[in-house]
Amino acid sequence: MxxxxxxxxxxxxxxxxxxxxxxxxxxxxxxxxxKNLPIIIWLLAKVFEEHQLAWEVIVVxxxxxxxxxxxxxxxxxxxxEDKILLKPRAGKLGLGTAxxxxxxxxxxxxxxxxxxxxxxxxxxxxQFIRLQQAHNLDIVTGTRYRSTSTPYLAEAQPxxxxxxxxxxxxxxxxxxxxxxxxxxPGVSDLTGSFRLYRLPVLRHIITLTQSKGYVFQMEMxxxxxxxxxTVGEVPITFVDRIFGESKLGADEVVGYAKGVWQLFKSV
Amino acid sequence: xxxLHRVSIYSSILISIYLLVLFEVLPIxxxxxxxxxxxxxxxxxxxxxxxxxxxxxxxxxxVFTFRDCPDAYHELLQEINEAKNDLRSxxxxxx
Numbered sequence: 001m002x003x004x005x006x007x008x009x010x011x012x013x014x015x016x017x018x019x020x021x022x023x024x025x026x027x028x029x030x031x032x033x034x035k036n037l038p039i040i041i042w043l044l045a046k047v048f049e050e051h052q053l054a055w056e057v058i059v060v061x062x063x064x065x066x067x068x069x070x071x072x073x074x075x076x077x078x079x080x081e082d083k084i085l086l087k088p089r090a091g092k093l094g095l096g097t098a099x100x101x102x103x104x105x106x107x108x109x110x111x112x113x114x115x116x117x118x119x120x121x122x123x124x125x126x127q128f129i130r131l132q133q134a135h136n137l138d139i140v141t142g143t144r145y146r147s148t149s150t151p152y153l154a155e156a157q158p159x160x161x162x163x164x165x166x167x168x169x170x171x172x173x174x175x176x177x178x179x180x181x182x183x184x185p186g187v188s189d190l191t192g193s194f195r196l197y198r199l200p201v202l203r204h205i206i207t208l209t210q211s212k213g214y215v216f217q218m219e220m221x222x223x224x225x226x227x228x229x230t231v232g233e234v235p236i237t238f239v240d241r242i243f244g245e246s247k248l249g250a251d252e253v254v255g256y257a258k259g260v261w262q263l264f265k266s267v
Numbered sequence: 268x269x270x271l272h273r274v275s276i277y278s279s280i281l282i283s284i285y286l287l288v289l290f291e292v293l294p295i296x297x298x299x300x301x302x303x304x305x306x307x308x309x310x311x312x313x314x315x316x317x318x319x320x321x322x323x324x325x326x327x328x329x330v331f332t333f334r335d336c337p338d339a340y341h342e343l344l345q346e347i348n349e350a351k352n353d354l355r356s357x358x359x360x361x362x
Contacts, residue, residue, distance in 0.1 A: 035361070039347050039350040042350040043346060071359065071360060074358070075359060078354075078357050078359055118343060118347070121343065158334055159334065160336035160339070161333065162336045166330070169333045170330050173329035173333070181322075184270075237336040237339035239336070239343050
């Protein structure tokens, strides 16, 4: 189909003085994010409007008891029903299925996945987009461990983390080292979940992934590399647990090791 | 072929070559036989220790160069305030 005759392109002509006629969908899985949701959407809207990009946010709420869905409806009233889509689900069904559910309603050609708890800042999205366009990448992922992007992007700032003590940093580096040695994924941050995907690529990978939790994010990246999709990285700053404490128990460590072994066996 | 398969095949090939050389079934071309017999039994331990030291160095270097970003935190707090004020004026419930 003629890309200049697509709905997105026709709607944007004459409205935005921009060379970018792609539409970017953000899938936000939420559970009890009543306080964070309005602010994260405000930040997203600000970034997208500043850079004159067509956007939408798909809020996949797993029946939050605290009123997240009501706030989402209010935000849809403020920003437009076409921009904020609330697609709730009956119960807490997990992250992977949340993405699959959200993908059914995507009208964009790129999908951004991120956390709704301010650990991922929308200000990095334009850098993701610029890197993707410059090198025609299939996936761009945010990395907390690097200071420069791969491939090169002039406006990339060094990545980092706020709110992690020495022990947490050691565990994080250890986990990453284990995954990198065993799986050789070619990305520096394997468990990161701030990513930009081309829509068909995400659809393809998500049908193949079987794990749950943060191993799910690792599996998507490892499978993408195994299938030959091109991946770039942009350094991001990660502000962890702006409210509340982070807990990392022994169970999680064992679960992580098991997850890495599963991936080693199956990909 | 999965990664496990690939790694298993490569390591079986390398281990069998190593064992053949160790038990003097295959000769090593450029090295004296007695020197080879001194070095070969220690090679696996050498590999293990090298990998261990590399891992330790990698972990230490990684933790040493792990960047903190306090500016991002303060910037974020300010933006959260700004967002709350703006949204309140547009009749969205924030807290």
